[in-house]
Amino acid sequence: MNAPNRHELFVLEDNENALEVTEDTKIPNAATFKIVKQDHTVGNMLRAQLLAMPSILFAGYKVPHPLHPYFLLKIQTDGTTTPQAVFEAACTRLIGTLGGLETKFKREFSFKDATAGDAHAHPVGGMGMGMGEDAYGGGGGAAWAGGRDYLDF
Structure with a gap:
């Protein structure tokens, strides 16, 4: 197949840089960042973080080819700060956001683990299904206690 080995998609080689920055000479306050061994996941998260910043005029990314494990991130600022500074700030904010999510x-x-002990005490179907009750806890109908339907999550 044409696909590279799986480890080549995320392991940096000895002489390979994870990030390359190229200043844009045609657009003021703009730069292109080549981020190696990453894909749409990181690219889209960085783009979203950058667009949330007030000093950003443009932020976008592209993956030139699916078999090449890198993406290009283009950033243009309003001139109050450099693209490198907002890129670093976006990375810091993204790390903080992911830490909070974790x-x-x-x-x-x-x-879930604390409440799982209660689930093991009762058999499937709840506490003792009586006559006329269905497996979803309703008394012959499809409603739980409190009038909720079993499809209401």
């Missing part, structure tokens, strides 16, 4: 994710799963 904390929330771990907290939710710790709550």
Whole structure:
């Protein structure tokens, strides 16, 4: 196949830089960043972080070819700061956002583990299904206690 080996898509070689910056000579306050061994996931998150900043006039990325593991990020500022400075700030904000997401994710799963003990005490179908109750907890109908339908999540 034409596809490169899987490890070549994310492991940097000894002489390979993860980031290359090229100043744009035709557009004022603009630069192109070549980010190696990354794809749409990081590119779209960086673009979104950059567009949330007030000093950004343009931020966009492209993956030139799916078999080449890099993307190009183009940034143009209003001149109050350099593209390199806003790129660094966007990366810092993105790391903070992902750290917060990780904390929330771990907290939710710790709550899930704490409530999982209750689920093991009762068999599937709830506490003792009586006559006329269905497996979804309704008394012959499809509603839970509190009038909620079992499809209401």
